[in-house]
Amino acid sequence: MNDMTPRSFDGREYPYTPQDFAAVSAMVHAHSGICLPQTKTMLVYSRLAKLVRERGLRDFASYIDLIRRDPAERQRAIEAMTTNHTKFFREDHHFRQFERDVRPGLIERLDAGGKVRMWCAAASTGEEPYSLAMSLLGPDPVEGRVIAGADVAILGTDLSGAVLDVARRGHYPAALSQDVPLDLRQTWTRVSGGTMAVAPMLRDLVRYRRLNLLNAWPMRGRFDVIFCRNVMIYFDEPTRERLVQRLVDQLAPGGHLYIGHSERIGGEAARRLRAIGQTVYRKDAA
């Protein structure tokens, strides 16, 4: 910081008012569904101050003017407000349930020449879709290769392009390998020089696309499995209800929906789903 750096009276680097917070909060909600209650006032300041600085602006009001006019900058600001925390095999009971109750039916279908489509709707940096891919392929590399060669695909989407760049690389700090069950880790990951890389076959199984869940979805086909975990917690009730309705529409009859541990299915969609485990739902076959 040099002598020319602007300071607000309350000691922050940039002037920032309750009106600025309200404007950012309204814009983020309108474009991403993410709710920013007043308790997030300082979080908004700390995440956006960096962008205000990078743009060489004097205050938040000027930055808000900019993001109103410039969709690319608005996207950067919204991405800065996302929380991308994730983990390999997070909420591992989902993967155990998938391997035990869902995978056998999917493998049978692939063996018979059918297709399997799965979707991680808030994929973040890729740990979740790669965990699902490992659970599908299983620990045996020979069987895994046969499955990967069948008509199977996993789609990973997220609002944030930055996290998807990490996901596509499939490289993680080596310490994260501890989150992967040993047998799957040995088959589908390699650790070298402090980096854990997921196997190319696993990477090829997952396609990543940027997608805002609030906008229109370009996918035409339905999915056998949808993971939409730990993103609805950031949305308000009407947004959550609309999203779950659309997820159920996008689910094939008999397909499975997995949501985060603190998320709930409410409204009309609940009538179209059967709870079959802890935050696991099956859509009734048509």
Ligand SMILES: C[S@@+](CC[C@H](N)C(=O)[O-])C[C@H]1O[C@@H](n2cnc3c(N)ncnc32)[C@H](O)[C@@H]1O
């Ligand atoms: C906490 S992470 C959850 C990652 C993973 N599903 C898990 O449970 O570990 C939430 C992700 O949701 C994404 N997100 C937030 N709002 C979104 C929206 N409107 N559309 C798509 N993704 C969104 C964020 O960018 C972030 O990567």
